[in-house]
Amino acid sequence: MSAHSRPYHFNVPDLSAESVRLCIEKTHDLVLLISTDGCIAGAFQTHVFDSNDIHFWIGQALTSIVSPDSQIKIPLLLNNDASVHDSDAIWRHINLIGARRNTIPVRALYATLHNPNETIHCLFCRDLRPNQDMHNRFVALQQDLLHENSILQANLRQNMQGPDAQHLTIGSIVNSIKQSSYQQVILDTIQSLERDCMRALLREVSGDHHRAATLAGCTLTDWLTKAATLKLVE
Numbered sequence: 001m002s003a004h005s006r007p008y009h010f011n012v013p014d015l016s017a018e019s020v021r022l023c024i025e026k027t028h029d030l031v032l033l034i035s036t037d038g039c040i041a042g043a044f045q046t047h048v049f050d051s052n053d054i055h056f057w058i059g060q061a062l063t064s065i066v067s068p069d070s071q072i073k074i075p076l077l078l079n080n081d082a083s084v085h086d087s088d089a090i091w092r093h094i095n096l097i098g099a100r101r102n103t104i105p106v107r108a109l110y111a112t113l114h115n116p117n118e119t120i121h122c123l124f125c126r127d128l129r130p131n132q133d134m135h136n137r138f139v140a141l142q143q144d145l146l147h148e149n150s151i152l153q154a155n156l157r158q159n160m161q162g163p164d165a166q167h168l169t170i171g172s173i174v175n176s177i178k179q180s181s182y183q184q185v186i187l188d189t190i191q192s193l194e195r196d197c198m199r200a201l202l203r204e205v206s207g208d209h210h211r212a213a214t215l216a217g218c219t220l221t222d223w224l225t226k227a228a229t230l231k232l233v234e
Contacts, residue, residue: 048127055099067097
């Protein structure tokens with residue numbers, strides 16, 4: 001047997017109900033137990049969900065605790081049992097509705113667990129709120145950078161044209177180059193844009209240079225070196 005294969009059939013120990021519960025609870029953010037009539041009969045979770053939401057869901061039909069845009073996905077989930085050998089086991093994005101009518105995005109997968117006496121229907125869920133928060137922060141940062149860039153462009157026009165100019169012209173650019181050099185104008189423009197971008201990142205992380213370097217995708221040493229060059233740190 002190679003390192004990347006295993007027998008299709010293998011022996012596993014009989015697990016107690018407590019062991020199964022612990023395994024489910026610790027490996028998934030939320031598991032909803034579904035009764036044969038399609039209602040939520042119970043739940044396991046890793047304490048990232050509000051207990052009021054859990055109690056709100058118990059006894060309700062699964063289709064009634066998801067947003068209208070997610071209801072069409074419920075039959076697709078329930079007809080795709082991940083425990084079946086030929087299942088494609090697709091995780092689907094659905095939005096649960098909490099007790100306060102708040103939206104809770106999750107990725108869900110349906111599977112049945114079998115024992116000699118009964119079949120347990122489970123909806124395994126992964127909490128997407130941390131990903132959503134990160135995405136929202138990224139979008140906000142991107143918008144902030146676009147705003148900073150537009151301000152920079154406006155400042156460049158003003159600096160290159162003079163206080164009375166109304167439009168950026170080739171002549172004003174040429175005059176600016178004549179006063180210094182082409183390379184210097186380009187360098188000053190790049191440094192000004194880079195300085196504003198770094199300032200925007202620092203505002204996003206409340207001045208934490210380590211977190212700013214992480215967002216910028218560089219090492220803290222490289223970040224601090226560049227920040228010192230641009231006079232952002234003493």
